[in-house]
Amino acid sequence: MKDEQKHIGLHQGSDQAPIQADGLPIESLSLKKDRRGFLRQSALAAMGVALGAKMVFAKNLPLGMIPVGLTPSDDLTGLPGKDAGLIILNDKPINAETPAELLDDALTPNELFFVRNNGIPPENVDVNTWTLTIEGESASQKKTYTLAELKQKFAHHTYHLTLECGGNGRKEFNPPAKGNQWSTGAVGCASWTGVRLKDVLEDVGIRSNAVYVAYYGKDTHISGDPKKVVISRGVPIAKAQEEENLIAWAMNGQDIPMLNGYPLRLVIGGYPASCSGKWLSKIVIRNQVHDGPKMTGQSYRVPCKPVAPGTQVEDKDMCIIEEMPVKSLITFPKSGATIKKGQRLPIRGHAWTAAPGIAKVEYSIDFGASWQNCELQAGNNRYAWQSFSAKLDFPTDGYYEVWARATDVDGNAQPMLLPGWNPRGYLNNACHRIAIKVVV
């Protein structure tokens, strides 16, 4: 314990409490007590000072930040409230995706729902004191509701809503795009319960000049700067007024997991999940396109006009991503299944779109030379994913890939190759495929 105090004290001003271990329950952590690492770190810091290079250690390291190598995240073997099967892409901030075969449920269980955090979740959340404030240039008034008031005043609604990170599939872009290298698992569909966003906005009053509705949450920036807003995004006013948008406090009938926005979040289907603000504390009705962190520059934007792979695109030529494209995922079997010749292979999965629905899902075992229809179920509501299934026959033994392709009611289908390259690697809706071996 003496050592720990020294580590924390190193870059701490004086009396401020250290950041509590990146928002994780303290009992799950074991701080490094490696004195040698600590000394080495000090030497590095001294070196930086001696060289005259500006290093974090002298003045930029936030108060209480635990020196590198001593961070609890190094010891992280699991995430609070999450299944151990999630693939952790990044532990500071926490980002974890769900392997395709763990998304087989009709509704994604809370512990299997992916995590895309930009900052550090708030700690010691007290639902009794949690409030939501609505304001902004185009709000008729500023109004604050307690969680209890929200629940008491407005009608409750439950929708099945698919949330997908705008960068899901980034891993496949070439040239590579920076950021978390999501494979296929930054998506899930849960049953969300809350009040309609539009009901609350109308209660406050929307001025006729309203353009955008955006959120602020209670997460904090990984730099430790308490004044730095982590992320504040939004949607156009017309989108905000769709009836499926929820200010939600329940997910699959339970509390929302801490990593997914407990105790209150927005859930807006059809748009990048980054529009669905977590740890929701404030909503602003803007008279302009919202300009919060990660609305501007190149974040959650794609070139307004198609570009060749690798092109440098200026900020002014990047447009905000709105609707997410049609996509599907094969969730059974897990890639790598070996079956005997003559056996029929059942496959299952889900398809989703920002359009009013999915028209069909097809599969191919010959790399797209021929396609067969899957059985497709209706969704519970708009923006819910729709489950599909099929039984496949294989003509000979050998190596196969099963590819799935969804087409939405607007006629848009998934490409087999990667869709348009973009600098940040968003909107990859290329067909999912799994490997199958048929043996004699």
Added chain:
Amino acid sequence: MNNFKVDFRPLLLLINIGFVLCLLFFGYLVFWDMLAPSFQPAPIVQKSTSTSRSAADDNYDLVVDGIHVQTGLIYAEGFEIVRATCTACHSAKLVTQNRATKEGWTQMIRWMQATQGLWDLGKNESAIVNYLAKNYAPTEVGRRANLDVAAIEWYILELDTD
């Protein structure tokens, strides 16, 4: 009065020695790079076969098969400064999962400086960018890569025959 001065000579000598030692120490820090121009092997190197995870957890410097175990970073020239700088704010996983050219890594640094509060890296920038571009360079995969067949875990799927 004279005696008083004499009494203090050994102390002054000690102070002088201390001062010289301090100079030497800071000189070591300042010229560390020059003193060690080529990257030294890791202090502790284990073969992957003899590694247990718990042992790795306890070791700040452990390198196995060229990978620094605690961070997952490739142990090569520039490793120390990359670890010290990049993981001060974010996980090393954000480095190891990305691939880019020198230009691409430099752009990421500029973005972090513009939006995420990253400081001016000064002389360290070139060492950092060189390390990243060398060890985390992009590979050409075309418009769509093959499934990573070598990584597939094949298993027998039990099915009812119908």
